[in-house]
Amino acid sequence: MTTMNQYGAQAQNHWKTHRAAEYAELMDPTAFFTDLGSRIAAEISRRRDEMEKTTGAGQSDSFLANLGGLNETQMSVTDDVMRAMAFTEPGGPM
Numbered sequence: 753m754t755t756m757n758q759y760g761a762q763a764q765n766h767w768k769t770h771r772a773a774e775y776a777e778l779m780d781p782t783a784f785f786t787d788l789g790s791r792i793a794a795e796i797s798r799r800r801d802e803m804e805k806t807t808g809a810g811q812s813d814s815f816l817a818n819l820g821g822l823n824e825t826q827m828s829v830t831d832d833v834m835r836a837m838a839f840t841e842p843g844g845p846m
Contacts, residue, residue: 754786754790755786756782756785756786756789757786757789757790757792757793758789759788759789759792759793759796759834759838760785760786760787760788760789760790760792761785761789762834762838763785763788763789763792763834763837763838763839764781764785766838766839767785770839770841770842771840771841771842773842774842774843788837788838791837792833792834792837792838795833795837796826796829796830796833799829799832799833800825800826800829803825803828803829804822804825807821807825
């Protein structure tokens with residue numbers, strides 16, 4: 753069995769607090785959030801790769817500029833994906 757990643761754990765904590773009724777209805781919360789975390793990680797990776805190609809992040813001659821650009825891309829993409837897939841309102845996507 754796969755271990756739940758950080759994204760699944762964050763989503764699970766959000767649901768326990770903000771979607772408690774729906775969380776209580778889950779037959780196997782661990783499996784649900786393990787799968788959700790894996791899907792979130794895959795989407796973050798896909799979007800990050802796409803954004804790096806279109807913005808040129810990591811293409812500078814400067815190490816610090818590359819590091820800053822790549823970190824900014826990672827944070828931006830992670831925030832967007834987590835809002836869309838994990839930090840949803842009751843009745844939202846499952």
